[in-house]
Amino acid sequence: MRAPGFWQVGGWQAVVLAPLGWVYARSTARRVARQGWKAPVPVICVGNLNAGGVGKTPTVVALVERLLSRGRRVAVISRGYGGSLTGPVRVGGHRADQVGDEPLLISAFCPVYVGADRAATAQMAAAEGAEVIVMDDGFQNPLVVKDFSIVVVDAALGWGNGRCIPAGPLREPVPVGLARADLVLAIGAGEVATSVPLVRGRVEPLPMGMPWTGARVIAFAGIGNPGKFFATLRAEGADILREVALDDHQPLTEALMKRLELEAMARGAQLVTTEKDAVRLPPSFRGQVMTLVVRLKIEDWAQIDAGFDRLGL
Template identity: 45%
Template sequence: MRPPAFWDARPGHPAARLLAPLGALYGRHTAARMDRPGAAAPCPVLCIGNFTLGGAGKTPTALALATLLRDLGARPAFLTRGYGGRLAGPIRVDPTMQTVAETGDEPRLLARSAPTILSRDRPAGARLCVAEGADVIVMDDGLQNPSLAKTLSLAVVDAGAGLGNGRPFPAGPLRVPVSRQWRHVHGIVLIGDGPRGAVVAEAARARGLPVHRARLIPGADFAGRRVLAFAGIGRPDKFFSSLAEAGATLVGRRAFADHHPYAAADAAALTAEARRLGADLVTTEKDHVRLEAPFAARVAILPVTLAFADEAPLLAQLRSLLGRASG
């Protein structure tokens, strides 16, 4: 889906008020579900989630934290439900053996970095992670899923979006009323800058929770290149901003719904428009895995990595997760 504009408006927007009773019912139900105890995992579980629906930056955060865990001597594996894919698992993701239609896009990106287990049954997936050699699990999403107990949960917040209008779905973007979510997190990862993010950071600090500030770093140089950028992610504007930061001249921008399955008609339309504009086609890593050949070969990728402003407090939390002394 593409988030409705009123999710980003004031809480008193007419559409938000109209849907508020449904949001209250949904919020109570999902909050009660979130509070249920989960099954114990065979090793520590680091959950990377977010308070809202849509993209906040969970996947680059999970990748960055897996790198830090390896630096600490751990053997992480990713656990994901494979949103958008038809496989239920538990199964180890192998991009050479499975299609994006089977796994979804995010697991294929994660699998490039560490063993990745796709499983809608989280406890079964956790057992397979350990069987594959992991001694710590990085769970991509699942903060609101109670089936597996988490050792450490970090909520990722896009500073530009914050919590939107602060209402639960469908009146707003919250998965659960935020007042009921704070008790389930041990800190937040705040990506970028913005007044909405500052409000969330202040609320976290008031509860004694650490705020790990971070930013997305473009991994390629597009200086001097005219580009037609397209993306089907939670917040395409973040990608467009990163591309501009990488020096590109954006002569066209096309935003698709999150996890959009690109069809032949999309490829033909984008190719024709890029030719008319005299521009190169560029997209995200996550979008690129959903492109079919030969179109994929004609599209450049802007990779991004997450960099933390101060790794020391985060490393302290990760050492505690692993049960290891600092030093």
């Protein structure tokens, strides 16, 4: 589902729905107040205040690579949204419909554990030798105590209209959420109001040998904000004949992919998608679809490194 326009600019709909937003905020406050399990190793949480995609997965990958460069055995835990397994289970030899697309993508970098019970999932990761756990999402989940919390925000969107779901995009009021955060990571350009230290980053394509300039493509994406993918691909010089914006985590069925394949053949175009979508492709299409690979570039690691140092990492 796409976020309604009034989530960003406000309007009469936001005013009418505001009482439901207050109820949602109170429910979140009661949930996060519960006592969680304290892991025997540091837990770093990558979360957000906004619903939808803001760049958490690239952030997790960047943190994992940074921790690995510091010689730490790192593991990621995830709810495994979109997967059928309740876990806890270590990702390996699974499909996206079993463990979720994001855990499958991240498992190329480090051990990833998926489970509905985050405490049990963290216990498994620690028992199997993790020296530090990165929690993918779960900032509002109280089951595991966080030692260092990073709130990720799309700088172009900020905190939207400042209201909670369904009146706005927020899972909880900004002051309440930031009171539990150690820093805010703003991805992209734009001003972000924050009461905690601010770190900036940007998502950049990796040079993979594909000459995107002038390439005729049909681009499809089932991520939180498909428009960012299309904009990045266009900035690389691709000639996008059609943008296919799918729902976040939408299954890439044989029928859907066959329709896209036939359209690409008829128009002399190449199919291209995101890394997260690529892991959901049916096996028969994986050799036919190009992937735009991106990584998060942190402008200054000092604040994050200081947090790692504080945790003995």
